Amino acid sequence: TDPCTNATFAGNPYGDLTAEQQQRCMDQGVPAGGAPQATSQINSLGGGNPFLQPEEGDTRTLGFVYSPSFLEDFDMTLDYWNIELEDALSSRSVTSILQGCILDGDQTDCQFIQRNEATGEVSRVRTASFNLATIEVTGYDASFNYRHDLGDFGQLMASLKTTYTDEAKATTGALSEAEDEVGNASGLFGGPTYKWRSNFALDWVYGDLTVNWTMRHTSDVTESCSGLANLYEAGLSEVPLCTNPNATNADGEPAPFNKIGSVVYHDVSADYELPWEASVRVGVRNLFDKQPPYAFNAFANSYLQTYDIPGGVFFMNYEQRF
Secondary structure, three states: OOOOEOOOOOOOOOOOOOHHHHHHHHHOOOOOOOEOOOOOOOOEEOOOOOOOOOOEEEEEEEEEEEOOOOOOOEEEEEEEEEEEEEEEEEOOOHHHHHHHHHOOOOHHHHOOEEEOOOOOOEEEEEOOOEEEEEEEEEEEEEEEEEEEEOHHHOEEEEEEEEEEEEEEEEEOOOHHHOOOOOOEOOOOOOOOOOOEEEEEEEEEEEOOEEEEEEEEEEOOEEEEOOOOOOOOOOOOOOOOOOOEOOOEOOOOOEOOEEEEOOEEEEEEEEEEEEOOOEEEEEEEEOOOOOOOOOOOOOHHHOOOOOOOOOOOEEEEEEEEOO
């Protein structure tokens, strides 16, 4: 959604741009009153950048493994990591560029936007790769594994692997002044930056048969819905796309946002080893048909990169070894 659409300007009951943001639109050639947006799609032009430079980085890690003697067949690992890149290669999404220019006043972003001279409507946004000044990401990885012998009934194995992202910053200026992207659904990293991501797996092994149940979890994220925060109230959307349309920032200015809740998917599968050096596997991903959450800034208002498309996925795999 173009933040400068005519539904966001003053005089429209659903407008939520500040006077300063409206002026940024007009500085780009948008008429006083806003620009039309005939469709929900905005063209982007991606390509090379002859001015790219090699990126350089430092990675710091510290970890340990623990296998307690009092609990047989159990082990755990914990790793700390800090990754810092200079002149990091990155690309920006159309949404991020439009919002960076109009909502945040970033003149660098404004240079990537081309508008129709007559109407002010966005005609194209350039999304080529470029060198960010600095990216720094810090977090922890943890893994817990346990195996239990069931005697004549095989073995039961459980594992939990989780990643906690403590901080994620990207900036063209001073890193200390950059905003933390953790919990942002569509920021400088091009997609959701989750605080927590986890996989829990339970396996039952009985002879040549292995049955697996996996849970995939991502924590909640938020996204800005400035521009058309009240689409639902205006009758332009069948479902609410902005959970907090009346939110304000510390200065009391409108800062509507949408919260995308945490999501858990369930997958099941079964593997069987065949006597002629082969195996067959059947299963389903998203067993309970969990629908992807609504997202204000995603194409079709859903399916951000890490969410499954609607419906379960059934599969069968045959492997022959020679």
